[in-house]
Amino acid sequence: MKDNRRQKISFQASWLKNAGLACLAGLLATACTPPTDSPLPLPSETPAQAPAQAPTQPAQTTPVKAAPANVPPAAGQPQASNPKCEISNAKINDPKPPTNIRSSPEVKPNNIVGKVENGRVVSVKSEKNGWLQITEPITGWISKSVAETECKEKNQPISFPPNRNSATISGRFIGTGTHKYTLKANQGQTLTVTSLKGSFPAIYGPDGKYLGGDPNITNSPPWTGKLPATGQYSLVLESYFKGYDYQFSAELK
Numbered sequence: 001m002k003d004n005r006r007q008k009i010s011f012q013a014s015w016l017k018n019a020g021l022a023c024l025a026g027l028l029a030t031a032c033t034p035p036t037d038s039p040l041p042l043p044s045e046t047p048a049q050a051p052a053q054a055p056t057q058p059a060q061t062t063p064v065k066a067a068p069a070n071v072p073p074a075a076g077q078p079q080a081s082n083p084k085c086e087i088s089n090a091k092i093n094d095p096k097p098p099t100n101i102r103s104s105p106e107v108k109p110n111n112i113v114g115k116v117e118n119g120r121v122v123s124v125k126s127e128k129n130g131w132l133q134i135t136e137p138i139t140g141w142i143s144k145s146v147a148e149t150e151c152k153e154k155n156q157p158i159s160f161p162p163n164r165n166s167a168t169i170s171g172r173f174i175g176t177g178t179h180k181y182t183l184k185a186n187q188g189q190t191l192t193v194t195s196l197k198g199s200f201p202a203i204y205g206p207d208g209k210y211l212g213g214d215p216n217i218t219n220s221p222p223w224t225g226k227l228p229a230t231g232q233y234s235l236v237l238e239s240y241f242k243g244y245d246y247q248f249s250a251e252l253k
Contacts, residue, residue: 083153089175089243090132090147092120099147101140105131114138121175121242124149150243152177157184158235158250166251168196169235173243180236183250187230190253194222198246199237206231 092099098115102108105128114137116122122134122142131141132149150172158181160167171179181201185191193203193213200220203211205228212223215238227233237246 083151083155085151086153087124087127087132087149088152088177089121090124090134090142090144090149091174091243092116092118092122092142092146093148094118094146099142101134101138101142103140105129105133105141113140116142122147123175148174150174150177154179155182156180157182160252165253166249168247168249170197170245170247171237172245173237173239175243176239176241177243178236178238180234181250183233183235183252185227185230185233185252187227189227190224191227191233192222192224192251192253193235194249194251195220196247196249198244201235201237201248204234204236205229206233 097118099118100112101114101116103111103113116134116137120137122136124132125135125139126133127144130144132144132147133139133141152175154171154177158167158169169181173179183191191203193201195201199215200213200217200223202215203213203223203225205211207229211225211233213235214220215236235248235250
């Protein structure tokens, strides 16, 4: 009986010993196993997949229509044919004469080099920031605000008032220059030009042919003619010396 108990206790002790050694070996094996480079993420750490993107559509552009050719300028805007306003002469008209001529285009107490009286027409060489560079009676600068000026060259159309077939044109020359006024008319129409002041304009047809009028004659009688062609007619005045004021009318029937 005692021998059986001893054998049973010996067996249990041996089993526990072997089991303990096995468990210890397993624990050591687990502890000594190196971690992997890419551990599997936990379910909650699994990144959500980005939704599939729709294919990119090419950007659509709206075609730009080209501007039509030969579009007339808007009312009130200058014509493209107008030359730049160049001043070749100026007439002194100072409220506090005489006018100071300065060595530079600025007001300084020590740059006055001469003076010029009212009414004098002077030649203009250049213009800068509201000042005119003159060449007589001496070379220097005068303020543009104390001088009367006018463009040397003009090229502008004649516009009839609403419901009218005639227009009056006024202008002036200060010194030399050429002023041209244009008028569109049809073949067979009658044009009448009347000088009201100053020289009479010379009249030219669409082909450049001289039709009548003489700028060298003042107080000339009206000119009337039946137009030979459809197109643009020109009325031209010129000045070769000190200039003058002019006024004329143009009637188209």
